[in-house]
Amino acid sequence: MAIIELRDVKKDYLLGKVTVPAVKGVSFEIERGDFVSIAGPSGSGKTTILNMIGLIDIPSSGEVIIEGKHTGGLSDRELTRFRHEVLGFIFQSFNLIPVLTVRENVEFPLLLGKTRVPRNEWDQWIDYLLEEVGLTGWKDHKPNELSGGQRQRVAIARALITRPSIVLADEPTANLDSATGEQIIDLMKKINRELQTTFIFSTHDAKIVSIADHVIRLRDGLVIENRRKGEDVNGTESEE
Amino acid sequence: MNPVLPRIAARNLLRQRKRTMLLAGAIAFGIMIVTLINGFAGAFIRNVSENFAYLMGGHVFVSGTEYSPSGRRISVIRDTAVIDEALASSGLRNLRVQKTSQVMATLIFEGKSIRQNLTGIDLGHSSMLRDRLMLLKGTWEDAAQPDALIISEKIAKKLNVLPGDKVIAQFQTITGQNNVGEFRIAGISVDSSFIGSIMAYVQLDYLNSLIGIRNGEYMSLGIMLDRLDRSGTAASALYVTMKSMGLQLFERKAAQDGNAMTPFQAMIREQTRERWEGTRYRVYTIDEILSQARQIVVALDTASVFILVVLFAIVMIGLSNTFRMAMFERIREIGTMRAIGVQRNEVRAMFLYEALFMALAGSVAGLLLAFLAMAGLSLITFDPQSPVFLILRNGHLSFSLPPLRALFNIALIAALTLAAVYAPANAASKLRPAEALRTVK
Numbered sequence: 001m002a003i004i005e006l007r008d009v010k011k012d013y014l015l016g017k018v019t020v021p022a023v024k025g026v027s028f029e030i031e032r033g034d035f036v037s038i039a040g041p042s043g044s045g046k047t048t049i050l051n052m053i054g055l056i057d058i059p060s061s062g063e064v065i066i067e068g069k070h071t072g073g074l075s076d077r078e079l080t081r082f083r084h085e086v087l088g089f090i091f092q093s094f095n096l097i098p099v100l101t102v103r104e105n106v107e108f109p110l111l112l113g114k115t116r117v118p119r120n121e122w123d124q125w126i127d128y129l130l131e132e133v134g135l136t137g138w139k140d141h142k143p144n145e146l147s148g149g150q151r152q153r154v155a156i157a158r159a160l161i162t163r164p165s166i167v168l169a170d171e172p173t174a175n176l177d178s179a180t181g182e183q184i185i186d187l188m189k190k191i192n193r194e195l196q197t198t199f200i201f202s203t204h205d206a207k208i209v210s211i212a213d214h215v216i217r218l219r220d221g222l223v224i225e226n227r228r229k230g231e232d233v234n235g236t237e238s239e240e
Numbered sequence: 241m242n243p244v245l246p247r248i249a250a251r252n253l254l255r256q257r258k259r260t261m262l263l264a265g266a267i268a269f270g271i272m273i274v275t276l277i278n279g280f281a282g283a284f285i286r287n288v289s290e291n292f293a294y295l296m297g298g299h300v301f302v303s304g305t306e307y308s309p310s311g312r313r314i315s316v317i318r319d320t321a322v323i324d325e326a327l328a329s330s331g332l333r334n335l336r337v338q339k340t341s342q343v344m345a346t347l348i349f350e351g352k353s354i355r356q357n358l359t360g361i362d363l364g365h366s367s368m369l370r371d372r373l374m375l376l377k378g379t380w381e382d383a384a385q386p387d388a389l390i391i392s393e394k395i396a397k398k399l400n401v402l403p404g405d406k407v408i409a410q411f412q413t414i415t416g417q418n419n420v421g422e423f424r425i426a427g428i429s430v431d432s433s434f435i436g437s438i439m440a441y442v443q444l445d446y447l448n449s450l451i452g453i454r455n456g457e458y459m460s461l462g463i464m465l466d467r468l469d470r471s472g473t474a475a476s477a478l479y480v481t482m483k484s485m486g487l488q489l490f491e492r493k494a495a496q497d498g499n500a501m502t503p504f505q506a507m508i509r510e511q512t513r514e515r516w517e518g519t520r521y522r523v524y525t526i527d528e529i530l531s532q533a534r535q536i537v538v539a540l541d542t543a544s545v546f547i548l549v550v551l552f553a554i555v556m557i558g559l560s561n562t563f564r565m566a567m568f569e570r571i572r573e574i575g576t577m578r579a580i581g582v583q584r585n586e587v588r589a590m591f592l593y594e595a596l597f598m599a600l601a602g603s604v605a606g607l608l609l610a611f612l613a614m615a616g617l618s619l620i621t622f623d624p625q626s627p628v629f630l631i632l633r634n635g636h637l638s639f640s641l642p643p644l645r646a647l648f649n650i651a652l653i654a655a656l657t658l659a660a661v662y663a664p665a666n667a668a669s670k671l672r673p674a675e676a677l678r679t680v681k
């Protein structure tokens with residue numbers, strides 16, 4: 001069974017009196033453990049779709065099903081709890097909490113309620129992730145003492161700390177130089193393999209798209225390509 | 241609630257140090273002003289009462305009133321044994337008593353004259369007076385002489401007398417006859433008071449013989465307790481004892497409720513209304529005499545709350561705006577937290593914690609500033625002749641802050657701060673995460 005399923009999802013934004021259709025009816029499935037890229041030019045709807053998968057935005061119509069759960073009609077409190085339990089987030093501009101140290105930032109989601117990590121494993125797990133992202137020596141530093149690449153590594157550790165099923169990353173490399181961006185993607189890929197966490201990231205960098213197991217390409221709020229591990233899932237046209 | 245939220249709140253305060261200092265400073269200022277007023281009011285009643293208690297020679301007083309055959313009201317306690325007995329069986333401990341008689345007299349020396357209140361006490365043994373009065377000229381040995389007179393420095397200057405000089409006093413006896421007596425200046429006192437300057441002290445027995453009170457009798461008994469705040473209970477105990485001994489007593493109630501009439505007004509009203517046989521006793525306290533001083537304290541404390549609220553109305557606008565600004569500045573942080581799993585009410589709580597910490601920090605700083613100011617102000621020495629002496633303690637301003645009052649002020653500030661910040665905190669909690677995350681600063 002697919003870990004994520006979108007069924008004819010549409011999203012309209014209201015700009016004054018004008019309705020802007022950002023996503024115009026999108027359906028696809030994502031398999032557990034995949035490394036998924038959502039590609040497309042600026043304004044094509046990548047962020048909007050990721051936000052709806054991430055349950056921080058609600059579709060105008062259609063269904064978002066995550067781990068078999070129909071998320072439509074859940075309350076804000078239930079959505080928040082579900083996000084906390086099942087999802088991890090990585091942002092384009094890192095979005096660390098500036099007053100917390102590296103270690104505290106990574107620990108933060110654990111303090112927000114019940115997670116899949118038992119209390120007695122916390123310290124070990126935090127240390128493991130800090131080691132994994134190469135920041136063991138930086139754990140007592142504040143985010144503003146780190147480089148962009150280091151900050152994004154902290155964000156990756158934070159996204160993984162609750163052992164989520166899915167990690168969503170909206171243009172995680174856009175604020176980094178290309179070499180650092182590649183390192184970040186390699187790191188995400190490595191963790192994806194090791195922990196079997198499903199990663200979904202958006203990008204318009206073709207080089208990064210090529211590492212993905214599954215590419216969903218958008219244009220003007222529609223899926224124009226849906227290709228998984230070489231096979232064309234929907235038979236839509238390919239640009240490559 | 242989650243301990244990480246107050247931690248973040250506290251660090252956010254430190255992050256914006258300048259802003260925090262400004263707002264906490266405003267809170268501190270308000271608390272400082274109000275604490276000073278409260279501290280002054282708290283000490284005011286105590287100092288006034290203590291000073292009056294010393295002047296009048298007691299915290300609790302017993303006086304007696306009887307009618308002469310001609311129908312004249314006479315203030316005198318004749319059955320002194322019954323008062324001694326009442327005191328002994330009332331269970332009061334650690335007290336000093338002082339028997340006094342008083343008369344208004346004109347002192348005359350070499351053609352100069354001045355009105356004085358002659359207070360007759362046992363000068364040879366009164367420890368209370370010796371504790372309070374400092375003799376500038378003359379000695380307490382001289383004061384033990386039968387015809388001794390102690391006057392204040394001011395009066396001595398006006399009459400141009402020195403110790404050893406003989407002074408004539410003109411006065412009326414208790415039955416209304418004019419009489420004169422001769423006194424010898426035994427001491428000239430530094431009396432740190434303007435009321436003190438109208439008080440002159442003579443020997444009780446000698447004064448009694450001059451005004452027609454028999455030896456051993458007196459007009460009123462002053463009872464000095466070890467603590468001022470015991471005066472009410474002590475007076476009640478004495479009253480009950482005297483009542484149970486079958487003595488005639490003026491009701492204490494009129495004096496106790498204290499708001500409608502002063503005890504003196506009540507006294508006058510009662511006495512003009514009725515007549516009785518024998519002696520009727522009155523038991524009253526320094527507080528009852530000073531019930532109007534208490535009203536001043538209530539007024540000061542009420543004003544302080546008003547000042548606090550008015551001062552704070554301005555601060556509240558600043559607080560509200562500042563936190564609204566903070567919300568916009570941290571909008572992406574809020575969006576991030578919401579995405580990660582922070583609930584709405586937790587976002588609100590985080591802002592409220594921040595406001596609360598600021599209020600508490602400001603309040604503590606304000607209290608410290610107030611204590612410093614109090615310490616500074618109480619270093620000022622006032623002129624002993626100054627008319628403000630009544631509110632002073634040993635010639636210095638003093639302060640006494642009732643702890644409950646301080647707690648009330650802090651609680652009030654905390655509540656007002658939370659009220660001011662509630663709206664922006666709530667707005668922050670209502671932010672939709674996707675919108676918040678999309679916002680670029």
Ligand SMILES: Nc1ncnc2c1ncn2[C@@H]1O[C@H](COP(=O)(O)OP(=O)(O)OP(=O)(O)O)[C@@H](O)[C@H]1O
Binds near residue numbers: 014020022041048
């Ligand atoms: N809050 C909003 N209000 C109005 N229009 C919006 C809003 N958010 C997005 N849009 C519009 O929806 C469309 C899709 O936007 P979206 O941010 O999903 O694109 P994107 O692929 O992420 O673009 P980019 O690569 O620039 O991030 C765009 O036309 C955008 O202008």
Ligand SMILES: [Mg+2]
Binds near residue numbers: 046047048170
């Ligand atoms: Mg985008």
